[in-house]
Amino acid sequence: MSTNLEIFGTRAIIEAIQAGKEIDKVFLQKGLNNALTSELNTLIKKNGINFSYVPVEKLNRLTQKNHQGAFATISPIAYRDFETLVTQTIESGVNPLFLLLDQLSDVRNFGAIIRTAECTGVHGIIIQKKGGAPLNGVAVKTSAGAAFNVPIAKVDHIKDAIYYLQGSGIQVIAATEKSNISLFEMELSSPTAIVMGREDSGVSPGVLKIVDHKAKLPLMGEIGSLNVSVACGAFLYETVRQRS
Template sequence: MSQWEMVFGVHAVEALLRHHPKRVKQIVLASGRQEDRLQSLYELAVQHRIDIDYAERRELDERVDGVHQGVLAYVSPSQIWGEAMLDELLQRLEEPPLLLILDGVTDPHNLGACLRTADAAGVHAVIIPKDKSATLNATVRKVACGAAEVIPLVAVTNLARTLEQLKQAGIWLVGTAGEAEKSIYQHDLKGPLALVMGAEGKGMRRLTREHCDYLANLPMAGSVSSLNVSVATGVCLFEAVRQRKASS
């Protein structure tokens, strides 16, 4: 199975079985007492004629570096989108684009959480640089709870160039920065929008910041100076969702 990627966790495996069953080579279920949620995975695997194996939970613990919830799957390697595929996606949209750009988010838990939030907010695609960024792996998929299997993740070679192309396509770039004069609530987020979030601790890189049309802050009322990037992403995205729903 060395040529296959490992995906674990009930929600991540279920999303693969429902949306990309042809990518799944085999699922491995914990032997012994079967929970209802594992039984539903078994039925999906049978429906798609996917090989099913069983293993003791102790063996699953040894195979997986994380909480497997009694299931893992071996799947074909992840398909990460390229710049050309992003162009096609934007051309097909019949509503104003809502994009999330993560500039150098290297923690796979944060990337997974951002993907989960982006999917919940109806984001059309998440864009990351190919270098200095976490990418799809088993941990990201587990934390994303299935979102990694349905939301396009676009890895670009030159983020600054991609930002410029998005601006040329009429998409406004709003970056988050603690020193920004206006808060996220004071900006118009209803039109074609790409929200740019910086790396943990360091924030956006200089060149990324310079390409943003506007900068916005998140008002902080307590003693903590900043939020985790995935939490800040949720706050900003759902403010955009709120504004869009109010105007429709």
Template sequence: MPVKQNALVIGRQPLVEALQSGKAIDKILLQKNASGEVISSIRKLSRDHNVPIQLVPVEKLNGLTRANHQGVVAFVARVQYMDLQQVIDHVVSEGASPLFLMLDGVTDVRNIGAIARSAVCCGAQAIIIPDKGVGALNEEAMKSSAGALEQIHICRVNSLLKAVDTLHLNGIKVFTSEMRAEENVFELPFTDPCCIIMGDEGKGVQPHLAKAADHFFKIPMAASFDSFNVSVATGIILYEAMKHRMGK
């Protein structure tokens, strides 16, 4: 699918200005071996704003635009990324109990869109994603979410494990699924401030991340099949959370 030119920032100085102004950027494609003072500034700004950089051959950039890209092309984000602590403070200040999602390795943008849709419908306030290893929040993700991605806080972090630490410091419990867990999803203390980690369907949640969780749970199934699709599983979990909270 061709990329709309207004969805790109093309050239070195335009990208510096975009980053300095706080414009949301999904990722930066940087030509291999690109160098110079402005490139150094781009690298620093990308670190400051948690924007991932991908090194690519010039042919990749030429395939995206015919303009003079100077070895740099960036994708404009469709959503405004938020700081996790600021979102926690905002949710708590409104008198709500945090119900967050964390996506670990979920790369299919249609799944991300469907997850966002369920999150908004069930009252979750935020989705936490890593700056690398997750599907881009692009046009297809937006379409799959039916606009939900624009109605929920999206927090992009450079370390999911550090994000878990931030959650714990704010009294937010972390739940993750485990096929061999003894606790069922409907037994979780969803009325407490909590964050649910959803992992890649193949690999699941990374072990070091799962180890930091407060509760391990399973979704009981009637048949001994493989597992639910990640967006379906997320919908089930969030609906249970909503039932608990409505009951309270």
């Protein structure tokens, strides 16, 4: 599967944004200041596109082409509207199961999670527009193509998505070691959304405050946590087990 989902060059990225392409992330060279860069900056902020300033060495590693201080990854999928996705799922009569990723940072973990979500019948994955891993070619390849089968929605803030899900009658459960309750004590047969956190820091404190329940996986060894994609698989398959 091709991972060639990239644009390089300031003008090319500007034209892609103006054409309505789904830009996942833009990398901009630190310290560049000219009219074209300024135009690109304005467009990025106006469209709420995820971006970061990086040294030129980082851009040179991302591409061997003449990048002019700007490099972008394009989403290989069309993102779904979050509220429409939730409404349509509920109206279809299925028992909703959603997955929220709170600032996940590793594209391979992202891809592995999408693959597991597809295998366990997740009705939609919700990610935040800024701060998380991009759905780039590496993520798609790691998902073994599942990224084309699971609806994925982007939201401005994960907390707003949680409030909307709760208001729609869907319980929200965070996977966190900061809980005294085991996953296996949770009731997962009702409409559910599971929140998985960032690799190094877990689910953010603000999100933990507003979820309905917090659950952890029992760990029998010396290491204090699992890889997030492995933990996510455990949570999703326990949900499948209870529902079947």
